[in-house]
Amino acid sequence: xxxxLGPVAADLGANRVIRGVKIPHPCxxxxxxxxxxxxxxxxxxxxxxxxxxxxxxxxxLFRGAS
Amino acid sequence: xxxxxxxxxTFDVADVAFGDRTAFAGGKLTIARDEIATLASxxxxxxxxxxxxxxxxxxxxxxxxxxxxxxxxxxxxxxxxFPGLLSAVEPVGSGRTDRLRGVAVVTxxxxxxxxxxxxxxxxxxxxxxxxxxADLQPYANLHLVVLxxxxxxxxxxxxxxRGLLLAGEKVARALALTARDAAPSSVEHRDLSRPAAxxxxxxxxxxxxxxxxxxxxRLYGRVLDELQPTLVHPNELADxxxxxxxxxxxxxxxxxxxxxxxxxxxxxxxxxxxxxDFAGIVLHRGHFYLYEDKQRVGLRIAESATLxxxxxxxxxxxxxxxxxxxxMLAIQECERRGIKTVLITWEHAGPDGSDYPLPFAVPExxxxxxxxxxxxxxxxxxxxxxxxxxxxxxxxEIGGVPYPIDTAITLERRTFYAGAxxxxxxxxxxxxxx
Numbered sequence: 001x002x003x004x005l006g007p008v009a010a011d012l013g014a015n016r017v018i019r020g021v022k023i024p025h026p027c028x029x030x031x032x033x034x035x036x037x038x039x040x041x042x043x044x045x046x047x048x049x050x051x052x053x054x055x056x057x058x059x060x061l062f063r064g065a066s
Numbered sequence: 067x068x069x070x071x072x073x074x075x076t077f078d079v080a081d082v083a084f085g086d087r088t089a090f091a092g093g094k095l096t097i098a099r100d101e102i103a104t105l106a107s108x109x110x111x112x113x114x115x116x117x118x119x120x121x122x123x124x125x126x127x128x129x130x131x132x133x134x135x136x137x138x139x140x141x142x143x144x145x146x147x148f149p150g151l152l153s154a155v156e157p158v159g160s161g162r163t164d165r166l167r168g169v170a171v172v173t174x175x176x177x178x179x180x181x182x183x184x185x186x187x188x189x190x191x192x193x194x195x196x197x198x199x200a201d202l203q204p205y206a207n208l209h210l211v212v213l214x215x216x217x218x219x220x221x222x223x224x225x226x227x228r229g230l231l232l233a234g235e236k237v238a239r240a241l242a243l244t245a246r247d248a249a250p251s252s253v254e255h256r257d258l259s260r261p262a263a264x265x266x267x268x269x270x271x272x273x274x275x276x277x278x279x280x281x282x283x284r285l286y287g288r289v290l291d292e293l294q295p296t297l298v299h300p301n302e303l304a305d306x307x308x309x310x311x312x313x314x315x316x317x318x319x320x321x322x323x324x325x326x327x328x329x330x331x332x333x334x335x336x337x338x339x340x341x342x343d344f345a346g347i348v349l350h351r352g353h354f355y356l357y358e359d360k361q362r363v364g365l366r367i368a369e370s371a372t373l374x375x376x377x378x379x380x381x382x383x384x385x386x387x388x389x390x391x392x393x394m395l396a397i398q399e400c401e402r403r404g405i406k407t408v409l410i411t412w413e414h415a416g417p418d419g420s421d422y423p424l425p426f427a428v429p430e431x432x433x434x435x436x437x438x439x440x441x442x443x444x445x446x447x448x449x450x451x452x453x454x455x456x457x458x459x460x461x462x463e464i465g466g467v468p469y470p471i472d473t474a475i476t477l478e479r480r481t482f483y484a485g486a487x488x489x490x491x492x493x494x495x496x497x498x499x500x
Binding site: 004005006007008011022023024 | 353355360388391425426427
């Protein structure tokens, strides 16, 4: 799950939680130029796909957008 | 240093009627309809205004409410009511304030949507003065002076919001000024001087919603969209330093009347020096968009409570949704520091009340009082009269659909009912464990 409220998602039972941007726009940043926003979104999706390949034994927060 | 002391003079209003001149005598408030209409509609946002009177528990449905305001005016001390808006930015909360009890000013009307989407649509609402809806909000016992505005084209939402805010406050102050030469029903002295006996020291962490146009609160006229937790004296609330200004989230909305008469503040003040030592209010805002911002709010509340020497903190919510996170993080930090906490909250418990009631919680939150379920359907009978449009507008995402209200209605959720699950405990709703 990609979300700006990682600890909330983990608390509610999401296994792999990717840190998103902000509550109204977790998967992008409208303040960025289109190219920067695109790079950010690609990075988030890659982080999410990477997290799917990680072995975990409890709800885990992964770094996505910073 | 002398403590801030306020004499709050209450003038009970038993009757309200239209007449030749606006005056208060013998418990009767007379309103010159044209005079109040001229005062209310002077802002360029308005095409006109209709002034209507609604009696306590009358079978009336009031639609499209922006705000509810108790008439108050200063008759001594520095500053004026609604500082930063109607009055200069000067200290308020000391000297003398006069208030008319038993009457409130309601601003209403169909604010143009102007194609707005999402949160920032001036949503329509209803409020019933009789039937089951009357038990859910604090206004059914009052005489209401309803100002129903129509709006000029060519004004943006900022302009409509500001016009509505100031109009309600101007009329409220003008009505309170009529009591200047009358004898008050009671005068109460309010201060927070430290009691001689050792009593539990209590802080009130008061959350308000402020998220952009029509979802805002203001302190001394300043929009609180970026508010970091700040200390406020309860006497400042009595003088209207904190005001509402929104048209969203009606079910959980805090009107200016609720800030002026906040039930938590009233109880904390009433038993100050007897049952507890009320240390003051930490005003704060939820709905921050980053988790770290929510953590910062929680930390600042706990740090303020620590500096005030609190033994306990009472929390209430402003709005609904992710704003619970800030409050829960503050509760966690307070409890870790040995400061006891209690939360008063609505529930998002689903139509039958069986869902998990809060979007976020911490194990330290062990004392919670429910003010009722936001998601429970609400069946409202037909009222004899609608004080405004016979239909409200719903579904802004598809441009608006008229929803007739001149008949019996069932609201699937309580979002459109003003004050239906207000988070500071007004109204006769709540819930029990089963």
